[in-house]
Amino acid sequence: ITFKEFYSHYTAHKAAVKGDVNGDGVVDITDANFIINAILGKPYTGNPDVTGDGAIDVTDANLVINIILGK
Numbered sequence: 188i189t190f191k192e193f194y195s196h197y198t199a200h201k202a203a204v205k206g207d208v209n210g211d212g213v214v215d216i217t218d219a220n221f222i223i224n225a226i227l228g229k230p231y232t233g234n235p236d237v238t239g240d241g242a243i244d245v246t247d248a249n250l251v252i253n254i255i256l257g258k
Contacts, residue, residue, distance in 0.1 A: 208221040209233040210233055216255065225243045226244060
């Protein structure tokens with residue numbers, strides 16, 4: 188395995204924190220705000236479809252809030 192392959196694999200897994208919409212490694216209110224912006228049709232970055240169901244909706248925001256609250 189080359190360093191490039193290792194690094195690509197490592198960064199892909201690092202960014203895969205459930206609820207981390209903006210990819211900063213932390214699940215916080217910023218991630219919920221990204222989802223709300225997407226729902227409202229505002230520009231956003233990251234992957235606001237936290238549930239993976241193909242829709243960006245309040246279910247995604249609720250999931251992130253529950254993660255933040257430890258539920």
